[in-house]
Amino acid sequence: MGAQLRVYKQKISSAQTTKKITKAMELIAASRIQKAMGRVRASSPFARAVTRAVSAVATHSDVEHPLTTERETIRRSAVVIFASDRGLAGAFNSQILREGLELAELLRSQGKEVDYYLIGRKAVGYFQFRRMRAAGEWTGDTDTPHFSTAEQVAGALLDAYAQGGEDGGVDEIHLVYNRFISMMTQTPEAVRLLPLEVVEADAATADQAPVYPLYEFEPDPETVLDALLPVYVQSRVFNALLQSSAAKHAATQKAMKSASDNADKLITDYTRLRNNARQAEITQQIAEIVGGADALASGK
Template sequence: MGAQLRVYKQKIQSAQTTKKITKAMELIAASRIQKAMARVKAATPFARAVTRAVSAVATHSNVDHVLTREPESITRSAVVIFAADRGLAGAFNSQILREGLEVGEMLRAEGKEPVYYLIGRRAVGYFQFRRMEAAAEWVGDTDSPSFDTAEAIANTLLEAFRKDAAEGGVDEIHLVYNRFVSMMTQQPENVRMLPLEIAEAEADDANTTQVYPLYEFEPDAETVLDNLLPVYIQSRIYNALLQSAAAKHAATQKAMKSASDNADKLITDYTRLRNNARQAEITQQIAEIVGGADALAN
């Protein structure tokens, strides 16, 4: 009985230590998610403004630009997967990796070769463990993304997009990331970013009645697109990074709260078992004393 009591005591102490850790991580995630949501809210108006500007240029000019031209045949497609550098976030990383691989399988079924670009150590580790190839990797900046990271990703993707598919380039670019919906919901998103689809820009303003004025482009529409579209790509990628970071912190908070609740349940269960074992030990000792007293009396 004494050994059993020691085992239950050790398990209770272990559960209490785990609860302290998970509770601290829950509070840290709760403080970070407010900052992440504020950054998403601050970056969204700029992304929408750039989207409207690109939509206006592409709609009101008949220029044939490489970034808006739909290719006759698509042979290679870039799939950018936005994962996280850390785990302990429930199904955050697994669901976005599953979504990215499903997008790759869908593209492969259409006769296209998927080319993966990975963001986050979890995605890189997943591909390395399964010995899958990736064209480029970015790690270390997923909890609080900086615009420099978005700019580096955008430059790499634009360079691959401008390159011919036969020379290792890509014909289209898909972004796969977790979109922050609420504290309890993080929804995987698959967006084709290039070639530019004007329908995406119109969808952002579906509830408005804004009428675009007539435009004059100086020096010409093609030069405007050359300078405007890279900014559009950077803003979209930066917004995806911020959305993914906010979704990750929300998933971490939810997972750590669930872990703390489970630790509470374990502590309650082991405390009950320890009390039962102690009561059984006391009962046995009383029975032995009474038995010994009866033996001496007889």
């Protein structure tokens, strides 16, 4: 019984230590979420403004720019997967990797080859373990992303897109990242970044849509697009990095809260078992004392 009591005490102590760690990590993640959400809110208006500007130039001009024109044959697609550098975030990384691989399978079923661009050590480690090739890798900047990382990623994607699928580049670019919805919900999202899609509105939608002004371009539309499109790609990539960062911190907080709750349950269960073992030991000792006293009395 004494050995069993020691085992239960060790397990209770281990669960209490684990709870201290997970509780601290939960509080750290909660403090980082607010900063990450602030960065997302700060970057979203600029990303929307750049998107509207690019859409306006593409819609109100007759220029066939390489980045806005659908290529006749799409031979190769780029899939950019936004994971994290650290784990302990529940299904955050597994769901985004699954989403990226499912998108790649869909593209292959359409007769396209796929080049992977990976952001985050978890994505890089996943591909290395399975000996899958990646066209680009970026690590170490997923917790608090910097714009310089977005510039590097956007530069590599634009270079590959300008090269074209025939010459070893890509003909379209897809982003796969976790979008922050709420503290409890982070959903994987896949969007096509390039080429841009100009959607014509039908009559019913056009009646309800706001009226935009006519545009004049200075200098010419081609020069405006050449200047705007790199900024557009950088802003969309940076916004995806920030969304993924906020979603990761929220997933970490949720996972650590669940771990703390599980540690509480373990402590309660082991405390009950320890009390039962202690009661059994006391009962056994009393029974031995009573048995010994009876034996002495009957011997007399």
